[in-house]
């Protein structure tokens with residue numbers, strides 16, 4: 215068995231959207247960085263869980279972070295701008311609208327296929343001399359020592375490789391192995407809902423409008439994409455998901471047409487469908503001695519408001535900034551500062567997303583009346599609208615430097 219031992223300043227576990235972004239954000243600093251990832255997104259046929267068939271709505275503020283860390287150029291060509299967000303409740307009068315023109319920004323956000331995000335992030339990872347990729351490899355064990363953390367990973371030949379780092383950043387997803395190894399629990403709220411995602415072609419062009427439509431069974435988002443297509447995120451009760459996935463293209467298009475109406479004319483074509491069971495998860499701790507837990511490993515959200523990656527990217531920017539200001543990247547005081555700094559934004563986004571799911575998923579007439587009034591009021595009250603728009607765009611609160619376009623060095 216080959217035994218290799220290497221020392222790093224930061225070991226990032228997970229090269230998905232969040233782990234890769236963190237490694238790239240840290241790369242301009244004088245740090246030795248390791249990234250451990252089991253699935254290389256550049257290989258065809260590899261079931262990469264982060265860079266899959268989904269598309270991600272990237273908020274205006276997140277685009278700024280991606281631009282500042284130098285990876286936006288690799289995505290720009292395949293990114294579709296969102297100029298307006300249109301929120302409606304099926305069969306009811308209230309409609310909410312947010313527009314880039316009113317908010318005086320070029321775009322509220324962008325829709326980018328996850329595979330494109332992966333391509334750009336991985337090209338950047340490879341371009342830095344101080345990032346060492348361990349891929350394919352997966353973390354197996356972790357041992358906390360005074361001034362470092364020792365981790366063991368298994369590579370593709372089944373060999374064990376031992377690494378030592380001053381900080382371990384766990385970005386290994388909702389089923390985080392790091393969390394389990396450290397005995398950190400996660401609170402899970404199962405919504406009993408499943409998201410079905412696909413790409414659709416409609417008769418009328420989307421004109422860069424993102425639609426959020428609430429129906430009695432769950433919300434659906436129809437996001438503008440390249441080549442006139444739209445990305446569908448359709449939330450259905452989990453017990454109906456299997457039956458819906460078995461429907462023919464025509465049957466599913468008819469059902470979607472009925473729920474969405476004719477704003478985009480006839481629904482013409484739908485691609486392959488993929489499903490994701492939905493829950494909200496929250497790790498009971500996000501920092502431990504020389505460990506930071508980030509991304510889905512720290513908090514997983516319902517995709518109703520498209521906030522999961524956006525929130526995590528602000529966490530990445532915050533963590534990178536705190537590390538840049540510390541002599542030791544695993545300094546417990548720096549980690550505590552990060553935890554306290556990011557707690558407010560995380561709590562706000564999690565409770566906002568959860569409230570949307572509960573209020574708009576509630577079939578009671580009284581609740582429907584109130585939420586329609588709220589949508590109407592929201593459309594008529596520019597102050598409230600702008601505040602929400604700023605937060606939805608990732609432009610609210612105490613923003614990290616990278617989100618304001620200021621590099622760390």
Ligand SMILES: Cc1cc2nc3c(=O)[nH]c(=O)nc-3n(C[C@H](O)[C@H](O)[C@H](O)COP(=O)(O)OP(=O)(O)OC[C@H]3O[C@@H](n4cnc5c(N)ncnc54)[C@H](O)[C@@H]3O)c2cc1C
Nearest residue numbers: 228230231232264271353386387509510517520522523524
């Ligand atoms: C249907 C759907 C739509 C969404 N739409 C949006 C949206 O529009 N906007 C938005 O902001 N967010 C959206 N999200 C949320 C977004 O996808 C997540 O926030 C994001 O994927 C989190 O990335 P991550 O890197 O933390 O985790 P993951 O994507 O789960 O990546 C974890 C990585 O860790 C690796 N890993 C696992 N185990 C190990 C191990 N033992 N050792 C090493 N590596 C390991 C995995 O291979 C993977 O690459 C959506 C989510 C869903 C389900």
